[in-house]
Amino acid sequence: MKYTKKEQDLSQLQTIQVSLLQSVAPLLKAGGTLVYSTCTVDREENQEVIEKFLREHPEFEGDTAFAERMPVAIKPLINGYDVQIFPQDFGSDGFYIACLRKKVE
Template sequence: CTGLGVMRRHPEAKLTKKPEDLDAIFSIQQKILNNVAPLLKRGGTLVYSTCTVNRKENDKMVEQFLKQHTEFELDTTLATRLPVGLKDQATTGMVQLIPGDFNTDGFFIAALKRK
């Protein structure tokens, strides 16, 4: 991922990222998800996680993946596997942590279950 979620600790990151970097990284992320999807058994959960707050890499990536892979759905049980402070934020099967929340960097987690 672009790592934009760690700028709190590494502010120099914003100086090294260019718009074309995002497109290249987005393409790599798509390829990784598309290549791993057929390897997951039915009922299995694929966890997609990034250390960025960029929506294109996070929820938009998941939305696109789900459109292309109808054999997957968001796993709404993700909330049951997270610390108490995050449970309410993860009811959809995805959670976005903003830098500073819970004294963390910016992270995104999605649980994708194969039907």
């Protein structure tokens, strides 16, 4: 598949994705889980979106128990509360998954 994204597209997509997370954040109860997933390997759409969201929403944290709920084959790729899967890892598309938890006060 031909890669067709441009630099300006990434900025716009990142803005949309952060906005989506910000829209659903107030709907989640304390202790609830928020899963963010994309089918891209672009850091701007993945880790940077989550890092920005966590900076702006201190009531959320990465859910490191995420690894316990993932298949054994994926566990070596998990980095705390997120995982980036590249096409060469499993002969599939690239994916990113981050698991966040709304803190209980």
